[in-house]
Amino acid sequence: MSSEQIIFYILSFWFIASSLAMIFARNAAKAVLFLVLGFFSAASIWILLEAEFLAITLILVYVGAVMVLFLFVIKMLNIDKSTMRAKFAEYLPLGLIVALIIIAEMILVLGSAQFGLEVMPSPARHGADYSNITVLAMQLYTTYVYPFELAAVILLIAIIAAITLVHKKETTHKKQNVSEQVNVRAKDRVRLVSIVSPTKEEK
Amino acid sequence: MVSLSDYLILSSIIFCIGLAGIFINRTNIITLLMCVELILVAVNTNFIAFSHFLGNEAGQIFVFFILTVAAAEVAIGLAILTLLFRVRGSIDVDVTNSLKG
Known part of the structure; x- marks a missing residue:
């Protein structure tokens, strides 16, 4: 058995074991941590497949951003464990x-x-002078440049949608409108009314 | 040497674990989203294995786009989840049945 096979089977074992632990975890936060372990194993397997850039991206984007977002939401929402x-x-x-x-x-x-x-x-196997990032970038900015732009648009739409969904209208405090204050005229604020004072007999 | 079928069988096992997780954790939406992530990683492993063995970088480009779309999907899904919790006070699937689907 070669060393590559031994590494592959160790990583596969941890990938499968952490995935199983994830779906059977009683606590959602523990499930997120098991999923992080699974993602690390997956990234290691991708490095074994010479996809270094995507492995680093998986760890940076998924473990660093998406899983932390999951943890934030789990801690923000008070989930009842008994109903889970x-x-x-x-x-x-x-x-x-x-x-x-x-x-x-x-x-x-x-x-x-x-x-x-x-x-x-x-x-x-590629030599030491092979750069996975260069090869990917050559493809991404020539053949796939249009889908690349579309991916950027999708991310922008996701930002706008997420903010619009969660944003609360602020009703708790009042704000001053500066342009309204500057443009105010005297006739908007003060209304002069001529009142005839009643005589003694009318009272 | 590790053959292509080893990688494919590994990713199919992970795919099925994610699928079983969706069946098992039907009441908790957060775990459902995490199972979808697991399924996507299994599919990405498939793409990268074929890309490596066929010597074609297009598979890795596809994984790049799948990662982008999955990140966007998670952001919007968690935003909907937060909104649901704010309106209903619970994230159970059984509580959110007002559409009677």
């Missing part, structure tokens, strides 16, 4: 049956007869 696990046992057999059937089918289809080393040999 109410229907746990009810759907457990169905979920396990469906998952096991899909795994069996996938292993039949994706086994070594179809995608093994004889059919698809492992490519030669």
Whole structure:
């Protein structure tokens, strides 16, 4: 067994174990931490596949931003733990049956007869002067430049949508409107009314 | 050497764990979102494995875009979740049945 295989099986074990721990965790915050461990294992497997840039992106964007966002939301919302696990046992057999059937089918289809080393040999490792980021950037800014711009637009839409959804209208305090104050005229504020004072007989 | 089928079987196992998580944790929306993330990472591993073994960088570009869209999806999903909690006082799936779907 080569060292590459040993590393692959160790990383796969941690990936699968942390994913299982994630879906069976009783506490949502613990589930997030298990998912972080799973993402680290996934990033290591991607480095094994020579996708260094995406592995770093997975850790920076997912672990650094998205998972921290999950933790923020979990800490902000007061989740009732008793209601979380109410229907746990009810759907457990169905979920396990469906998952096991899909795994069996996938292993039949994706086994070594179809995608093994004889059919698809492992490519030669790149040298030390190979830069994954350069190769990706050459593709991204030439062939895929239009989808790249679209991705930027999608992120902008996500920012606007998230802020619009969560933003509260401020009703707790009053603000001064400076332009209104500057443009005010005397006739807007003071109204002169001529009142005839009543005589003694009318009173 | 690790063959392509090893990577594919690993990612299919992770995919099924995420799917089973959606079945099991049907009441908690936060865990549902995390299971969707797990499924996306499994699919991305598939893309990267094929990209490595076929010597074509297009798979890695696709993973880049999937990561972008998934980040946007999580941001909007958590915003909706916060809004739901503010309106209903709970994030149970069973409470949010006003559409009667």
